[in-house]
Amino acid sequence: MNSQSRNNRPGWRRALTGTLAGGALAAAMMVSAPASQADVLDQIGARYMQGAGGGQISVFVEQSLNLRAQGFRPSQENLVALQEGYDFLPNQSRLLDALKSTVAYQRKVQMQAAMSGGGGPSVKAPAWVPPGDNNPWLGPEYDINPYD
Template identity: 45%
Template structure:
């Protein structure tokens, strides 16, 4: 005759421990798969700097220092916005980036251009994709700057008074206009 009490306890342990262990193992596998890097670990270029270029002392003053060094490429804010807009143009159902880029482009169409710093931040944030947090932060900062410009424009327009100005009085005119 077999003892029934011991098998129930073992069955209960198997029913609880097996799913927990399986879940932990699956989470470990998923976490290991998520750490795959988007960039190669080593540079793919085979260029090596020459020893003469490294050893040559460089002394310069004023404009001489800037010779030979390429100017940093200026980022065009409109081009960066359009690039992001074409990639993420989904409308209201497209997610956070889609809504933010839609707001930024609408403000740009109203005449409120992002600053050069905003354009550089947007271009730099594109380098971090598929991670979208830097892009979301850059878009939020861009929209905040554009809204600040819009508020300043509205404030200056309200302080200037009416656009048409005073009504001219023409000699010989009789009657009221209103």
């Protein structure tokens, strides 16, 4: 009996140690996790859109935020460049270049969406039914193959 109770104690200690280590690891990952796209753009916007006369950065941040609100999100590469530019402050050259490329990418995606027209062709060909098919749902006008 004595040996069984000794075997349970190390298991309980192992479980407690594993739980504490797992919790510490999860907390460390949450603290060091990369910022999402909303966080990066919102951080930059909060820093540069306060008051009047924010300069070029505030103009590009405003454009990027407006395009994101319309559904044209920046690419993952743009987000990485924005984060690197934000980390490189007070030198604003990298952040300005990253914002320019982000807005350019968002405008390109916006133009592609406008050019596509939102879907397939506007005039669709009728479904072809072989001649002599007694389909009660289609009239005789659909007996002509539109693909010949």
